[in-house]
Amino acid sequence: MTGPSIVWFRDDLRIADNPALRAALDRGEPVISLYVLDAESDGVRPLGGAARWWLHHSLASLDARLRERGSLLILRRGPAERVVAETVRDAAAGAVLWNRRYGEAERAVDTALKAGLREDGVEVESFAASVLFEPWTVRTGVGDHYSVFTPFWKACLALPAPRAPLPEPREVPGPARAPATDDLDEWSLLPTDPDWAEGLRETWEPGEPAARRRLRAFLDDDLGSYDAARDEPAAGATSLLSPRLRWGEISPYTVWHETVDAARSGRHAASAHRFLSELGWREFAWHTLFHFPALADKNLKPEFDAFPWPRLRPTMLEAWQRGRTGIPLVDAGMRELWRTGYMHNRVRMVVASFLIKNLMIDWRRGEEWFWDTLVDADTANNPFNWQWVAGSGADAAPYFRIFNPELQAAKFDPDGRYVARWAPDADERDQIVDLRETRQAALEAYEAVKRAR
């Protein structure tokens, strides 16, 4: 069917290595780039506050890049299945292209839309773009999915290497008459009353060009120290790519290949290997979500349903959220998060362990807070990693592995630079719980899980 090609952008806000966009350009018809803000489809999780901030700026950046190339980004809001179908009808489009999603609710939308459009004679095609290995391609010897990371990643690495990234298009010709679009400002994605985004503006530049520069700077300047320093929150040794990958401003294929190239030309084999395995954890989280769609709600290990969470104490939860626990490393992490929409990975593990094991608050409350405050939270990695810390997840830390925030600080922030930066006053506070007593109580509560096994 002839007629313009619609590229439905979702978590892939880039023009380089975007197979759906590439396929649209190859059709030779004008291209309509569409983004749908969908808070209505069944089971699709509404974005958190920090995510909305990032999305606003990333969409603005994508629109600017499309305008430089002869078109623009069309914005619509509403349930995606209806909105995309309407856009197809209004534009008399001949094809709709998108990059695949792996959550259950998202797949349901995409599958229904695909069927409906094909019935109307519209070409529909989808592509792999946000994971290096799609969930159904990685199987154990007996055909199961993996539940332990190391064999999972080994199996991935034994598959054919991820394809090379596609080059960035020079032109994206739009139709003579562009379809109607919403005004991005009308979506009110940015906070106004109050405007709490100052720290985010100071910290981040969303958008594809900045994402590419960040990868380059990381590989050129920081890769060498990554393996040794990645666990030190004050070292600045990590890639800071997580939000860029979450929004698809850069593709994992690009990260993969540029990292492999950097390692080939340098002496950073151990660091490159380690960094790629972090991409592997990201893959593992998406695969786990694909096979266990209730990841954000249900314990992956059902015996954890027996865990005796005490009645929620809102003041404890709030002290944690605001960084007022009196535990320096915990407060530093929670304030970094509140200010910047980000937290160093080592500190994420520490604050999560503290919430779950010392405060005995259900991991879901922590997951919700991170969902609302992190710029990089996605529907797979956020719950996956919370379950990992809780002990209820895939290849999780055993429950009895309880982080001691003071020892973690001594080990990974020995000169106290990170704590001094984010929580210089934390030492003056009373600690809201006794680390030793609460650790013991958590170990005793864990007995219920062991009995339920």
Add this chain to the structure above:
DNA sequence: GCCCTATTGCA
């Protein structure tokens, strides 16, 4: 991807 405790070896 950990922490705690007890024990051992050495001073």
Add this chain to the structure above:
DNA sequence: GCAATAGGG
């Protein structure tokens, strides 16, 4: 008295 290490949660 301390550091290193094993064993177990």
